[in-house]
Amino acid sequence: MNILVINCGSSSLKYQLIDSETEKVLAKGLCERIGIDGALTHQPAGKDKIKTTPAMPDHTVAIQLVLEQLTDPENGVVKSLDEISAVGHRVVHGGEKFTSSCIITDEVIKEIEACNVFAPLHNPACLIGINACKELMPNLPMVAVFDTAFHQTMPAKAYLYAIPYKYYEKYGVRRYGFHGTSHQYVSAKAAEILGKKPEDLKIIVCHLGNGASLSAVKYGKCVDTSMGLTPLEGLVMGTRSGDLDPAILEFIANQENLTLSEVMNILNKESGVAGLSGVSSDFRDVRAAAEDNEIAANALEVHRYRVAKYIGAYAAAMNGVDAIAFTAGLGENDSESRAVISEYLGYLGAKIDPERNDVRGEDAIISTDDSKVALLCVPTNEELMIARNTAALV
Ligand code: AMP
Numbered sequence: 001m002n003i004l005v006i007n008c009g010s011s012s013l014k015y016q017l018i019d020s021e022t023e024k025v026l027a028k029g030l031c032e033r034i035g036i037d038g039a040l041t042h043q044p045a046g047k048d049k050i051k052t053t054p055a056m057p058d059h060t061v062a063i064q065l066v067l068e069q070l071t072d073p074e075n076g077v078v079k080s081l082d083e084i085s086a087v088g089h090r091v092v093h094g095g096e097k098f099t100s101s102c103i104i105t106d107e108v109i110k111e112i113e114a115c116n117v118f119a120p121l122h123n124p125a126c127l128i129g130i131n132a133c134k135e136l137m138p139n140l141p142m143v144a145v146f147d148t149a150f151h152q153t154m155p156a157k158a159y160l161y162a163i164p165y166k167y168y169e170k171y172g173v174r175r176y177g178f179h180g181t182s183h184q185y186v187s188a189k190a191a192e193i194l195g196k197k198p199e200d201l202k203i204i205v206c207h208l209g210n211g212a213s214l215s216a217v218k219y220g221k222c223v224d225t226s227m228g229l230t231p232l233e234g235l236v237m238g239t240r241s242g243d244l245d246p247a248i249l250e251f252i253a254n255q256e257n258l259t260l261s262e263v264m265n266i267l268n269k270e271s272g273v274a275g276l277s278g279v280s281s282d283f284r285d286v287r288a289a290a291e292d293n294e295i296a297a298n299a300l301e302v303h304r305y306r307v308a309k310y311i312g313a314y315a316a317a318m319n320g321v322d323a324i325a326f327t328a329g330l331g332e333n334d335s336e337s338r339a340v341i342s343e344y345l346g347y348l349g350a351k352i353d354p355e356r357n358d359v360r361g362e363d364a365i366i367s368t369d370d371s372k373v374a375l376l377c378v379p380t381n382e383e384l385m386i387a388r389n390t391a392a393l394v
Contacts, residue, residue: 001085001394002026002078003387004070006063008089008129010121011035013062016383017070017077017084020391023384026077027070031062038062042069044077059125060132067136087133087142088390090181090382092122094146095172101149101389104130104142112144118176118229143390150180153221158317161228175233177215177225179207182327185385186378187217190325193363194374202318204311207380208337209328210238210281214307216314224317226310232268235310236303238281241271243306273299283330283337304337308344315348323374324350326366332379333360348373 001021007014016028029042038056043049050069056062070076070084078084089104095115102108109130116123126144133142159175160168167173183205190205191198198220205215212235215225226234226242236242244267253263266275274281277299279289289296315321324345326338335357342352349372357366359377367375 001391002083003390004084004087005383005386005390006087006089006129006133007383007386008059008125010125013059013066013129015066016387018384018387020387023387025383028383029066029069031056031066034059034062040065040069042066042075044075047075050075058132059128060135063129063132063136081137084137084140086390086394087137087140088386089126089130089133089142089144090147090386091126091130091144092147092178093119093176094144094148095176096152096174098144098146098149099152101143101145101386101393103393104134104144108144118172141394143386143393145181145386145389147178147180148176150184151175151177151215151222151225154224158224173229175225175228177213177222178227178231179211179213179215179328180222180225181382181385182207182380183213183215183217183222183225185382186325186327186380187215187220189363189378190323190374190376193365193376193378194323201322202320204314204318204321204324206307206311206324206326206331206341207328208235208307208326208331208334211240212237212242212307212328212330214310214314216317218318224314236276236306237272238283239269239272239274241267241275273303276302283334287334287336300337304340305344307341311341311345321348321373323376325376325378327378327380332377335359338366338375338377342367342375345373350375 003018003020005016011034013031017026019026025045027044032039034056038054040052041049054065070078071080091112093115097111186205187203188198190203191201203217207213211231213225213227216223232240234242249263273286277286277296279286279296286296286299290300330337339352339357342350351368351371352366352375353368361379364377366377
């Protein structure tokens with residue numbers, strides 16, 4: 001069956017039409033500048049991208065345009081909307097309510113709305129996409145796939161913060177974790193590449209993109225992850241600080257006469273390798289600059305060192321590790337980062353093979369045959385995971 005996968009941002013919308021039997025992408029595309037002027041890039045499988053700039057006042061119009069492209073006699077991939085069996089929506093925050101994907105009902109929409117406080121930029125955009133699809137295709141089953149769901153198996157010792165317990169009880173302040181669809185896909189794929197079952201392995205997934213998070217996946221279940229109540233905690237990211245002493249917030253606010261919101265904005269948008277290097281949030285730019293710029297070189301080291309520290313923590317949390325998988329923009333493409341991070345892991349008996357590590361964007365074992373821990377490069381595929389979960393539920 002054909003599944004339409006929708007990933008909505010506040011002014012953008014990514015889509016893929018996936019045949020769930022063959023797992024082939026029939027078409028994919030992107031609507032940008034929704035509510036501003038509008039730009040649509042549509043790409044049927046095996047053909048060139050088609051770029052248009054139709055008026056796109058809101059998400060409903062954007063989705064209408066996507067459906068027109070998918071059924072277009074020339075550039076379309078299906079004859080009519082009857083050939084689409086279901087829609088799978090990526091939803092960023094499902095709180096504690098959603099431990100797995102679910103069919104979208106009015107009740108589910110209300111529950112997603114209740115999670116808006118945790119993801120005020122992301123969840124409302126997901127809901128706009130859901131409501132727009134509901135309006136345009138009222139009889140089609142829809143499924144919500146949550147970024148947080150895979151992490152709901154974490155034990156209390158991993159998800160509780162050491163602050164007064166009443167804040168957890170009253171407001172749900174706890175670790176939720178994100179990128180769950182990616183961590184789920186990559187941990188399962190790593191096991192498949194190794195010819196083993198996820199239930200037999202302790203795996204650390206390093207999702208290293210512009211946003212970055214690690215997860216400890218023990219026997220197929222997530223037991224810890226580095227992002228927290230929000231996607232700000234944990235690793236050093238493109239523009240996000242990751243972990244820091246919470247007292248820094250008040251210190252900077254006092255020194256610079258800023259409000260708490262302004263400091264939060266700095267931690268989310270002006271920190272990470274961008275803030276540290278002063279060069280860019282794009283790791284390729286920082287790497288190029290690092291050749292003759294010590295500050296940029298330090299920024300890369302801080303990033304890699306933090307990843308290595310978390311790997312150590314998760315090896316301890318699981319009392320061992322069988323496999324470490326690198327994924328997302330940097331993890332899939334940057335062999336140098338993978339090599340430097342792996343150098344920290346000698347005590348685990350992990351040995352990277354420089355020749356095998358010379359890969360970009362493909363499934364590969366990159367450790368030596370005698371490495372005690374398997375190191376892997378595994379391109380993530382969140383859209384396929386959303387299509388699989390959607391097909392399974394409808
Ligand atoms: P993502 O958020 O998964 O799309 O990842 C985006 C990040 O991946 C950007 O910061 C890119 O700099 C980084 N990236 C993509 N390709 C490469 C590469 N070949 N080398 C280093 N970083 C890369």
